[in-house]
Amino acid sequence: MTASDGASTSQQSDPVEVEQDLANGPTHYSLSRALLARKDEYVRRHRIRVKVGSWNVAACPGTDKDLAGWFVDGRGLDKSITKLDLHDQGGKGAEERDVSETSGSSQTGEDDSVRLVGGAEIGLYVLGLQEIIALNSISQYADTSATSKWQAALEAAMPPYYKLITSQQLSGLLLLMYASPEVADTITNVSTVSVGTGLLGYMGNKGGVSSRIMLGETTRMVFTNCHLASGHDQTNLDRRCWDYGRIMAQTQFAPLNHGGILEDEGEKLGDEDFGFGLATSTTA
Template sequence: MGENRKIILPRLVTSKLLHRQQLHGHGSISEVSSVVDETLGKRPLTGPNDTLIYRVFASTWNVGGFAPSDDLDLEDWLDSRDNFYDIYVLGFQEIVPLNARNVLGPKKSCISTKWNSLIAEALNKNRIIEGENLHEATTNNSPMESSVQGEYFSCIRSKQMVGIFTSVWVRSSLKPFIHHLDVSCIGSGIMGCLGNKGSVSIRFMLQETSFCFVCCHLASGGKEGDVMLRNLDAADILARTRFPSGATQKLPEKILDHDQVVLLGDLNYRISLEEAETRSLVKTKNWAILLENDQLLFEFSRGRHFEGWQEGSITFSPTYKYHPNSDQYYWCFDGARGEKKRAPAWCDRILWLGKGLKQVQYETCNYRLSDHRPVRAVFHADCDVSEGTQK
């Protein structure tokens, strides 16, 4: 017999209903519930365990080696003007150019620090701490001990490996309930080990539920056979990533051992059509035919890779390859002689796995910094809570 559980929201969820979406699962189609869960507002049953529902914002962005300007406003990307999420997980690719100096040389941490500063400014805009700008005090990995009026956000962990950068932010009242925070980096680029491609994964326990967020940059290329390299990269990341098992309690060691997993990044899967046909379909916004030939969805349907993973319905334009500072795809412009004009594709994706994780939003965002558009998703995450630790 199942346990009685009561469902609690840590914060008020917006009353605005988001449209229902379909999900691409492993060989099946399932439907996601709207933002307001059916169980919310009902009288809870008594029992030894409770479940909190947290709102998780996750986004991936390949910034093409471009450093952000000092006045880059990230509020639209982070949806921080109109909504309030409990956790933000932000994955970047190519925060530095992927040249030999950056791949083999010392890490340029000043770039990641600048991104974190801009994120803090967007999440904590107009919040003041002891007469100082709050974003200046929330970009460190260590907890902030100063008093604040109301909620604020701080970075609990960020990690850079060459161009891959993952940054996790949480609201202040949530931090005491996060523990066993760990990071694992896997290089799968040049010689199968360098960090120009690969993953940066961050995991933690929130209350009694384990989360793992995996930011990837997989093998590029549109030639025949390149899709297999991407599949191998993904399998390698899942196999080689390891976290500490824990000394006083059993903790998940591998990505797939966690209760809830989100994998995001420039996965680099392309459209398996001739470039001229792809461009023609993009011009007419015929997403249905393009998606029928999307390499990643084809891998889902074959069932040999990404077993059990899900992805939200794609209703947005291909995220690559744009001309920087433009809404036009790269192939619309005259380039240098002999320069390859890559056909558009949905390179940037967000996948998830695990019981109690529900996606309620999946979309792109119109930032023109690079040749990729950022992609973002919102999840409702059920989280087990021990008796007496509700917050």
């Protein structure tokens, strides 16, 4: 988060080149770039609590009724499946983490000197669902009613003041993100991209949905919800690798906007400060 603390830094900064128009001096664009290059000198670290969940619901009726007890009220993995190795099995899992909110930082922890934005409440809820509609459904590529059902279920489970940041459906994939009011006010540069890798190499029965946000004008976070090809033989392994490669190559977010100044190019997966992956594969 950008927040001036009124104190000078003891670190020596490298000089920053500023492009100039010979007639008019430094431009708005070049000054903004120079300011961003030295942001570590005038920002303070903050933390937010992020809760991320992934669940392949297999188009089962009534699963939305379980959302409150599992994702919102619960902590960590669903107790009914904790004996399963979720690295090898399908299922649902949720993780709650504190994330340090400064550019380029990957630290987590309980440093009392760093302010926790929003206090004890969750700053971001991010839910990735797979197979919210049957993969063999004729209407799977046009049915958006499931999005409304899951949004309503999540909104009923959370406190009423949480704000929807993004909601994106790709066939049976759905990515939902909600933020507490204090965190929502710091979010900019929301960009969501869908990449289908299923039938014919581009249909949405397999693929990924990725959302990028920026917190406090400094910290980029990306959440990717994937549904990949399944199977244990080499052919299916190769196809999963192809799915992954296509999602990585085809996902390009909108250029960042810094105070009205657009970056020249959009960012790809891997350019962010924090990345979260939510993935599953099935026999379909």
